[in-house]
Amino acid sequence: MRTEDGTMLSEAATATLDPGSGRVALAGRWTADQAPSVEAAAARIAAEAAGRPVLVDLGRIERLDTLGAWVLERTRGEIEAAGGRLAYAGAAPEHRILLGEMGLRQPEAPAAPRRGRLYGFLDDLGRYVVAAKTDFVTGLAFLGEVVVACMRVAARPSTFRGTAFVNQIEQVAFRGVPIIVLISFLVGGIVAQQGIFQLQRFGAQTFVVNLIGLLILRELGVLLTSIMVAGRSGSAFTAEIGSMRMREEVDALRVMGLDPIEILIVPRILALVVGLPMLALIASLAALAGGGLTAMLYGGMTVEGFLSRLQAAISLHHVAVGLIKAPFMALIIGIIATIEGFEVEGSAESLGRHVTASVVKSIFMVIVLDGLFAVFFAAIDF
Template sequence: MLTEGVAPAYPTSREPAGATGVPGSGRVALDGRWTTDQGAAVESAAARIASQAAGRAVVVDLSGLERLDTLGAWVLERTRAEIEAGGGRLSYAGARPEHRILLSEAVLREADVPKKPALGLVYGSLDGIGRSVVRGRHDLVTGIAFLGEVIAACVRVAARPSSFRGTALVNQIEQVAFRGAPIIILISFLVGGIVAQQGIFQLQRFGAQTFVVNLIGLLILRELGVLLTSIMVAGRSGSAFTAEIGSMRMREEVDALRVMGLDPIEILIVPRILALVIGLPMLTLIGALAALAGGGFTAMLYGGLTVEQFLARLQAAVGLHHVFVGLIKAPFMALTIGIIATIEGFAVEGSAESLGRHVTASVVKSIFMVIVLDGLFAVFFAAIDF
């Protein structure tokens, strides 16, 4: 502490850190042990030096120190920075060689953060677009490479069927398809009813409300059924996959599998992706039937159609190939969702913030790619007139 004419009241060889000031000299003599085990006393003494030496030139005499470790050196350097920031100056005297080494290594340094050049609105927008394109290209390359690893793992599993974990596959199918069916049936039923209601309101102007059956039949079986189901699976199962694998990464369980000589892709990824590829077509069919049921109920309620009229019109409007269009898309969308979800899970680092960020990215990227795939398939099927 920086006091006037106060001598130490304890033996410096046994007692904790202390500081004694010489009256009017601006000189402070440190004594005792400025070490980690005396952290509270070190902080207290340093705080008193900083508070009483504001705006003054102070010389700190280190010759009386019994011991000085990294914590004590860092606290002294922090105090020096505080005093100099307040217009004062602190220098050291009587430091032994080992003390000088510690103080030189503990000196506070400003982080060398490169400043970003100021960009205008136009250049800033173009810069953001360019960075997004580069990130998209990186994600595409990463996804293709990861897909290759998954295919190689599937080949290895097929060559050694005894190594395949069927129990994990059944469990994942239960989580993806069986437990996901109720919410998909409910939402598909409601969406089918909403589409039918709006279609009837518009077609009534032309006296053609019966054509709402054609509308909902083609729209749901070809596009809306698989698209809506895929989006819900991406939000439900895809995010769950990312969170599960990300949590395993945080707890180093993935590294533990590698240490034991096991392939994480065979154990963690293959069962989940196969469960999606198997479960999503089933959910698509169930969701399409639920949406048609919701559309039929609305058509009978608002359009005056009977059950027989609705079914007859539906049979005349759609064919079996329309059902196949939706089901053909489902495995590809399932594969895309599984690849994105697992990649984001493996990218999780050791913090909860990273886990939340990658779960969000998994859902957003999956939904985006599902919509892109649906558009590509629509163009393809239109080109081959299917």
């Protein structure tokens, strides 16, 4: 490599030591293509330190890339860990910025060795409990922010993002109808078929209408819908907000003086709260249709007999039980999905991990909430 006047420049990275002053002058190209000489020069710096202060002069470095900066910062960390000290001098502004960025990316500490299976199990259990407690507190705090944002929107209706709300209703509810109807229809038919096969032993196959009527309207319809919405819309919310975090669009909203909760979260959660009850009702009707068709095919029932027995078996409060649960499940799904979206960091791996966590946590909490409602309704005999 030559300069404009034809003088040859050194390609390899070098480190020239001054034993008297403890100064190390670096020269050459500290880049990836000179990795062997970079490592050799870094080893000389570490050997020169030997527990005493060292001043590294960067003024004669021809070029510094990420590898060279990382090796220098790694060497500095090793020297400081051994009780020495390393400082830089004469660095160009761009080199100083690169070294500063490398200094922020400290390597992760190695995991502590396991002390046995029991110890490892208790350690993991404790970590899960602490993480669950942290998630619970975070969820409550985020729910408070959403409620406050909703109150601000209610106080100033002109700030409500009506277009975003309608778009989310379309994505959550209307576009989700086909798959939810199909799966609910099939599940209703399967439940009815298995119920008929078991009740035929006692000559009571007609009671399958009571079985599917109560099970679908009270539990299965809203539960299946919530699980499918968590997997379909909840994951989409996490991916959308996570992608905005990766592109720093959320930070841009804050810089412009806008509230991301009010703009991004409120329309999505309101769409879930409005759309999930409608989907649950449609899913229940589809499951009853699937169960009725199966009862006619396998149980020899007529349409009139199925409908009359269904009318005698269920009442309006059974429908209300399922619909009462739906908004609460929608709120849980929306809160979890948006929290996980805001926690996405700047990598595709982080996005995938939080989308997975969003679906798993949402489904788990939906089932837990359904169990709590079942206990509550049984206690009040509703």
